[in-house]
Amino acid sequence: MSRKGGPWLSAVSSWSELGGIILLSLAVSGTAVLLASAVGVPLGSLLGLSRFRGRPLVVRATYTLMGLPPTVAGLAVYMLLRAPGPLGGLGLIFTPAAMVIAQWVLVTPIIIGLVAAAVEDKDRRFRETAVLLGATPWQARLLVLREARPAVFAAVVAGLGRAMAEVGAVMLVGGNIRWQTRVMTTAILLETRRGNFGDALVLGGVLLVIGFLLNSAIHRFQTGEG
């Protein structure tokens, strides 16, 4: 592998390849988190605001899924998407779409669980105040959700962190194919397996810098602070 004019990493031959890997990482994780938020924020809000029979079981199941091992999630998605699998006909296995699905499976329970906990915490304090101010049940729920906004945002950020750092599931369903499904974490794994620990550390540093820049941008958007 030539390092001439490249970023001095054995698994990455050029700056454009490194850029492609970074962009694919952001695209896969960003899409997975957006989709997970679209499902997780409403479901988490509903779980946090509702009192129904069997709720403790649902909460416990959600908390269990928050700790779902990535390889298990990856394996389940792999079984679904592989050629003889139920969704094998879609031809998604070893594509970025499969990686998005695997990360979505991992991130959605995290967002549901964190949003539910945040909303429930605010619910105790603010719902009573809202109804005593003359709010209808729906107005009260909206006011509780309004108070939980920063924590909901934090839940989405936590989901993004989990997605960006994830390796097992995307490895299984993406296959770490060069120029196609190689992302930062799978590139790090490849370098480590080759014994190029220095290169793996450099990629890890790049991943951390990207994470820091992303979180800084999100924090700035959320608070208006620099």
Added chain:
Amino acid sequence: MPAGDEVMCAVGLKKSYDGRLVLDVERLGVRRGEVLAVLGPSGAGKTTLLRLLATLEEPSAGEVRFGDLVWAGRLSPADLLHWRRRLSFVPQNPVLFTGTVRFNVEMALALRGRDGPAASDEVEALLDRVGLLPLAGARAGSLSTGEAQRVCLARALVTRPDVLLFDEPTASLDPANVAIIEETLREAVRCWRPAVVIVTHNLFQARRVADRAALLVAGKLVEVGETGHLFDRPSDPRTAAFVRGEMVY
């Protein structure tokens, strides 16, 4: 319906938690334009009584009457909303929503579909009354406890409710804040004559603001009467001991 000019009354009201009876009030009413202080040691059931009056708790037995409505644990959503929109509750610890001071006071009117210049004028007048007009645009989270409690008071009064419920509203406040809150309360009573129930540990406050006082011990009413009478000529030895500052059980 409550008797005479009573606005709200509790009749045969009982509340139990896990089989333990914490409140057992045979009859207690509050009249229009009257301030009723509910006194008693910690754990006497004072806050439980207020929460029952506000429909935040369901009675284990008995009922609360408010106008034509009766709260015995079940009301239609419309009646429950009507009940809660005719009263205001000021808790011991102020709870303010994220936003400005003005937003928090306006919210009570906005939830009733009232906004516009007239509502804005009412909000400003009340903020001025509680000394917070200069802080109208300040973030609620930046206020001191005393200021936050004054916002809660303004928010409670802006709807001109028929019944005002106060749960130890000045327990952790300095004398200046206490004076503002008590004077604002007196003005409200003079202005539109709401019925007021104030739970307090502060005997001096009860003497200052209340027309009548009730002593609650271990969930039961020991004595109810004119404030001066209850303090100066109590008819029950437990009341006499309580107003002397002695422990009663």
